[in-house]
Amino acid sequence: MKSIEFVISIVFTIGVAFVIALWVPGTPAEKLKLAFEYGMLILLFLFALLVLAAIASGKIDIGQLLSEHGGGASMARFQLLIFTFVIGLSFCLIVVCECKFPDVPNSVLALLGISATTYGVSKGIQAGSDSPPKGGAPDNTTTTGS
Amino acid sequence: MHLPSPSTLASWEAVVIVAGLFGLVCWKMITGEISLDCLFEGDGKDDTGNPASYTSAGRVQAFGATLYIALYYIVQFAHDPKEFPAIPNWMVVTLAGSHAIYLGGKAQDMLQGRLRDFLK
Numbered sequence: 001m002k003s004i005e006f007v008i009s010i011v012f013t014i015g016v017a018f019v020i021a022l023w024v025p026g027t028p029a030e031k032l033k034l035a036f037e038y039g040m041l042i043l044l045f046l047f048a049l050l051v052l053a054a055i056a057s058g059k060i061d062i063g064q065l066l067s068e069h070g071g072g073a074s075m076a077r078f079q080l081l082i083f084t085f086v087i088g089l090s091f092c093l094i095v096v097c098e099c100k101f102p103d104v105p106n107s108v109l110a111l112l113g114i115s116a117t118t119y120g121v122s123k124g125i126q127a128g129s130d131s132p133p134k135g136g137a138p139d140n141t142t143t144t145g146s
Numbered sequence: 147m148h149l150p151s152p153s154t155l156a157s158w159e160a161v162v163i164v165a166g167l168f169g170l171v172c173w174k175m176i177t178g179e180i181s182l183d184c185l186f187e188g189d190g191k192d193d194t195g196n197p198a199s200y201t202s203a204g205r206v207q208a209f210g211a212t213l214y215i216a217l218y219y220i221v222q223f224a225h226d227p228k229e230f231p232a233i234p235n236w237m238v239v240t241l242a243g244s245h246a247i248y249l250g251g252k253a254q255d256m257l258q259g260r261l262r263d264f265l266k
Contacts, residue, residue, distance in 0.1 A: 024149065037152045041159060048163045055170055058179075065171070065180050072184030075205045075248060079212040085168045086216050090223045090230065092164050095157045097228045107233035111215070111241065118245040122252060129189075129256035 005053075009046035013039050069126055076122035083115040185209070189255040204251030211244035 017039035021031045054060040066081065068074035087108060094102040150158075174180040186209070188202030215237055222231030 020149070034149075034152075038149070038155070041152060041155050045159045045163070048159075049166075052163070052166050052170060055167075062171070062174065063179050063181065066185075067181060072187060073182045075185060075208050078182075078185065079208065079245075081171070082212055082216050085164070085171070086219055089161075089164050089168060090219075090227075092157065092161045093223075093227055094229060096154075096161055099153060099157070102230060105230050105232065107235070107238055108230050110238045111219075111233060114238070114242050114245060118249060121249050125249065125253050125256055 003050075005050050009043060009050065012046065013043040016042050074122070076119045080115050080119040083112060087112055189252055202251060202255075204248040208244050208248035211241055215241055 017035040020038050021035040024031055024034055026034070051060065055062055066073045066077045068077070091102065091104075149155075171180065175182060186201050186205045188198070188200050188205065190198045190200065190202075215233075218237065219231055219233065222233075225231075
């Protein structure tokens with residue numbers, strides 16, 4: 001437990017769980033269940049916020065998110081990123097609106113499948129080639145990708 | 147004390163996290179921390195075997211098709227945010243074709259050296 005943010009998240013979660021267990025009406029079993037559910041939800045949310053904060057501050061570096069082996073941005077990574085976010089965000093919004101797990105149409109699955117397959121095949125082509133770095137400056141990463 | 151149900155809270159948390167991550171990635175793209183350099187540049191080589199700098203038509207058309215379909219999806223979803231939008235078959239086929247052209251061009255550019263060496 002090196003990070004102070006991590007400790008604060010746990011303490012805050014325990015505090016909220018205590019408040020819910022004490023002040024929410026219901027039987028002791030119901031209170032315990034609610035306190036656990038809300039506690040876990042808040043803890044997961046705070047951990048996700050910690051990750052987002054680390055990305056924003058640069059502690060987690062996502063600068064190479066779209067870079068392919070040898071430098072330069074990759075179209076395959078870019079299109080996968082676009083489709084993942086667009087479909088993922090719409091999925092979350094549908095869940096908020098309808099309060100149920102939505103039916104995902106085949107066309108949307110096909111869209112994601114094509115996108116992910118393109119990324120995979122592109123990565124395979126990149127790994128199978130002996131191409132020197134593109135765009136001038138070679139990077140020192142060991143991963144291959146496109 | 148009135149609390150939202152756990153499922154409502156969880157779905158809102160998911161929206162905040164995914165939207166936050168999306169916003170962060172977009173922000174880093176705009177500020178240049180996530181580099182988009184050479185996005186349209188092909189993978190071909192010149193006669194000496196060094197990377198050639200040229201704009202790849204395959205990448206440009208794949209970019210156009212991706213943006214068009216993503217925008218179409220967003221507009222359709224904005225009209226009715228209670229269900230996934232229906233995407234016409236021709237659009238899925240167009241995307242597959244566009245990406246096949248991109249991958250074909252990439253494979254040709256990147257593997258032709260190996261093929262040449264193999265055939266020698």
